[in-house]
Amino acid sequence: MIYKEYGRAGIKVSAVGFGGMRFDLKKSNEENAELLLYAREKGVNYFDTAPGYCEDKSEDIFGIALDRMSDYRDEFYVSTKGMPTEFDTADKARGGVEKSLKRLNCDYLDFYHVWCIRSMAQYELAMKKGGQYDGLMKCKEEGLIKNIVISTHLPGNKIERIINDDNFVGVLMGVNILNFPYRWQGVEAAYNGGYGVVAMNPLSGGMIPKFENELGYLAAEGETPVEAAIRFCVSCPQITITLIGFTTKQHIDTACDVAAGSKPFTQEDIERVKSNVSENMNAICTGCGYCMKCCEKEIPVANYMQAYNDKAMFHKSEKELIEETKFHHEWGLLVDRKASAADCIQCGKCEAECTQHLNIIERLGEMAEWEAKI
Ligand code: SF4
């Protein structure tokens, strides 16, 4: 295992973090708790959960394991979360912290996330006077929380604005080998601002293991696409922790082996990924952002085209794509949109700008149909 400094927090964390969002719910809580103990033996020292994960069982599973690990409490870090939309006052924020502490069998939390910020309005809600952040600061003063951090699905320029406000010590965001061009501005802003950067979704929501054959170009000789995707995040200096949702001991072994032998992702590796993306999958949006400012209707073209990648890359069915679009409306790429696909007037300006020469108008037409069926 390799260990990295977590921004300015003054602690060293394992490059691989335990994400508590993919337990096998056919197993008992006790069986799933074994995974945390196993991961600790393998050198993992960052354990991340949230209320609601795994049908709300994740914090309870963590609680069983953390109780058994309590003799070593100062050797690992526990992280959980609360949404400002739920905890919209300082008192409610404290209530959320106390509830998590109880479930996790801990006296204190090392990291507490202002969770799942999908719009600047939600960020402002968290930061309002007497709101969640104020409540968390009070918990911090009392020693219930060591570090206040944020998790977000915002685009890079908005993450940069939050970093510049300097209220947190770390940020959790979805970044991986497939989407890094789109996310990199936020990663760099956080890293340069002295934040710890935690990558969630390093396997693209399970897409990389599921489509290993199609994504063979991600891997260098002798490795699998999954290993390459983990290596990309683990070896990246800007990413502090790569959070992986473990379901089996074998998953833990794979991630820890990659971290142990972590060769840096070379420029050659990055070029291979990029060139293969454009050569073999030139129908995908690379997230370059060149189309972002040209739409007079304010349609977030790059976000729509990133969402469309699921069809271009993975040939999902229409039913799955409608579900995905619904997810993007509520949680993902399309949360903050001022206009929707159906607002397109087919002026063609975005297509003229598109570095991938995508048939954006046609794709938006399809996506408008999916949106109409949500
Ligand atoms: S074609 Fe549609 S999406 Fe593209 S710039 Fe024109 S109105 Fe916007």
Ligand code: SF4
């Ligand atoms: S210019 Fe094309 S490839 Fe780049 S973000 Fe826009 S749609 Fe995607």
